Structures are given as C-alpha cells and as structure tokens.
Amino acid sequence: MFFRLTNIFKGILSLFIKDLERKNPEALLELEQENLRKQIANFNQGLAAHAGLAERLMSQVRKQEAEERELHARTTAHLRAGNKSAAAQNALRLQNLGRELEENRRQLAQAEETYQNLTKAREVAVAAARSKIEALKGAINDLRMKTAMAEMNEMAAGMVSSIGGSGDTLNRLHEMVEEERTQAAGRARMARDSMDMSEVNLKEAEMDALADQALADFAAKEGISLPGQEATPEAPANRSMGGSNPQSESQ
Template sequence: MFTRIANLFRGFLSLFIKDLEKRNPEALLELEQENLRAQIASYNQGLANHAGLAERLIGQVRKLEAEEREVRARTTAHLRAGNKAAAAQNALRLQTISRELAENRAQMEQAETTYKDLVRARDVAVQAARAKIESLKGAINDMRMKTAMAEMNEMASGMIGSIGGSGDTLNRLHEMVEEERNKAAGRARVARDSLDLTDINLKEAEMNALADQALADFAAAEGISIEDGSANPEPAPAQRSMGAKPASEGESA
C-alpha cells in the first residue's frame, strides 16, 4: 500500500515537473548548458591526466635513449679494450634498455594517439552540443513567437465573433437607436398633422393685406406708380386754404 502511494506521489510530482518544464523551456535549456560546461570541465580534467601520462612516457623514452647511448658507448669501449666480461655485462644491460625503450616508445605513441582522439572527440561533442543548443534556442524563440501570434489570432477571432455576431451589444444598441429614431419621427409627424394652421394662415393674410395697403398709401402720397415704379407727371391738386371763398361765375380768373 505504501509503495503504491509512493508511486502515485512520484507520478504526480513527475507530471508537475514536466508541466513546469513545458512552461519554462529556457530554464531547462540553461540547466543543460550548465551541465555541458560541467561535463567539459570534467572531461578536460581527465584529458589533462592523460596528457600527464603521455608526458611521463616521453620523459622516460628520452631518459632511456640517453642511457642507451651511454651503455652502447661503454660496451664498445670495453670490447675494444679487450674487457670481455665488462663488455658482456654492458651488452646485457643494453638489451634490457633497448627492450624497455621499445615498450615505452609504443606506449608513448599509443598515448599520443589516444590523446589526439580524445581531443577530437571532445571538440566534436562540444560542437554538436553547442549546435543543438543554438538550434533549441531558435526553436524556443520561434515557439514563443508562434504562440504569441496564435494568441493574437485567437483574440482577434474572438473579437470579430463578439463584435460582428448576432445578438451582441452593438447590434442591440443599433436596434434600440433605430427604434427610438422611428418613434421620434412618428411623433413629429403626428404633431405636424394635428397642428391647426387656419389661424396662422389668416393672420398671415391679414398682415400681407395691411402691408399692401400701407404701400399703396405711400405710393399715392409720393405720386409713384406701383406697377412700374415711375413718378406721376400730373401735379397733385392743391388743397384749399381754410376760410377762402369760391369765385363767382361772373368773375374772371
């Protein structure tokens, strides 16, 4: 029972961590870069140890080469001097040195070859890892950009659906405005049809008649013809003075 509960807990924890990794790929990539740097440092440490071994072998080869030349010279000298026993001992020593020198040379060449192979393998692995990291960076950036574009497109699609769809707020507002406008137009028409213009027309005719009469009186006083607007050539009759007597028929003018 406890094992099943532990497995269930590990499963939930794994799902939670996986979800976090999906949400934060940059953090996971940065962690992998740190791991790569740590691996390169550890690999370089081992490579340095191997290089030290190769350098020791080189030093041993050089030492044996010098000793071989020295023993060879002594063997030759003893042999020419007739010291066969000493020459034989040096010859035996020379064989041992030559055998050790051959073995050390083989080990040195193998160590050098291994070192070069390790360096090349490191460089290839690092280049491949860096290329993959750069590719992942580009993929993450592209993912972020496409995710943002998708969210913007979804938002735009939602806006278009909410604004242009039937039964939305703008359509209801448009219908309400049209309804109120039609009601206002109907009220204006009813008010216009119910307006009594009889008194207004009568008053307007009376005002026009008074204006025409005033104009006629003014034209008559000034001696101006209303039809063509010219002055009347005949003089206006002179008015009698108060208290004057009319002339008799027998009197001459």
C-alpha cells in the same frame, strides 16, 4: 499499500515536473547547457591527466635513449680496450634497457593515439551538442513566436465578436448623439433668429454715412473728384469787389 501510494506520489510529481518543463523550456535548456559545460570540464580534466601521462612517458623515453647511447659508447670502448667483463656488463644493461625502451615507446605511441582520439571525440561531441542546443533555441523561439501569434489571433477574434455583439449599444449611442446634436442646432438657430438686428444695421449705416462724409470732405479739400461725382465749380467772386458798377460809371 505504501508502495502504491509512493508510485501515485511519484506519478503526480512527474506530471507536475513535466508541466513545468513544457511551460519553461528555456530553463530546461539552460540546465542542459550547464550540464554540458560541467561534462566538458570533467572531460578536459581527464584529458589533461592523460596528456600528463604521455608527457611522462615521452620524458622517460628521451632519458632512456640518452642512456642507451651512453651504454653503447661504453660497451664499445671497453670492448676495444679489451675489458671483456666490463663490456659484457654494459652489453647486458644495454640489452635490458633496449627492451624497456621499446616497451615505453609502444606505450607512448598508444598514449599519443589515445590522446588524439579523445581530443577528436570531445570536439565531435561538443560540436554535436552545440548544434542540438542551437536547433533547440531556434525551435523554442519559433514556438514562442507562434504561441504569441496564436494568442493575438485569438484576442483579435474575441474583439471582433465583442464589437459585433455590442452593435445595439453603439446604435443607441449614435441615436442619442444625433438627438443631442439636433437639439443644439435648433437652439442655435432660435437664438440667431431672435436677435434684434435693426439697431445693428442702423449703427452700421450711420458709420458708413460718416465715413462717406469724411471722404467727401477730404476730396473737396484736396480738389479731387470722387467717382460718380462731378467737380463742383467754385462760387464766382463778388463783382463789386475790384470792379466798377456800370450805373455808377454812367453817372
């Protein structure tokens, strides 16, 4: 019974986690990227250790090659000098050193080949993982964009349905606005018709008459004839002034 309950709990937890992963693919992708970085770091540590082993083998090979050259020279010198015992001992050491050197060279070649293969495998694996990650990033972005577009389309469809369903309300609102506008226009017309314009017209005529009179006075003073008005001749001077009366002359 406990085992069955444990399986049910694991199943529920697995569904919950799977749902979280579906809702947050970016977080899962970031976790995989972090795991990839850790794997690369661990692989690089192992590769560095292998490279160190190859360097030690290379150093040992170089040391043995130098020792081989020295033993070869000693053996040759003792043999030419007639020191057969010393030459034999050096020849034996040279023979053993040759076998060790050959083995170390073989191990060095294998280590170098393994290092190159590991380096190539790392580059290929990292390139493949990065390519997959970039493809997943593009797929996630496309998913987000399509999800957003679907939500916008659903929202637009809901708005259309909502606006279509509120047609009666809009019609009633339009009727109320038209009724208020008509009443306001009627009140404005009634106020305009009830306004007493006689006094205003009288005042306007008075102002026009005063303006015409002022213009006529100015024109008369300046001796200018207004359009539609003939020039008024000046009154003749008094004949009695500066002239003689004919009757008086006859007397």
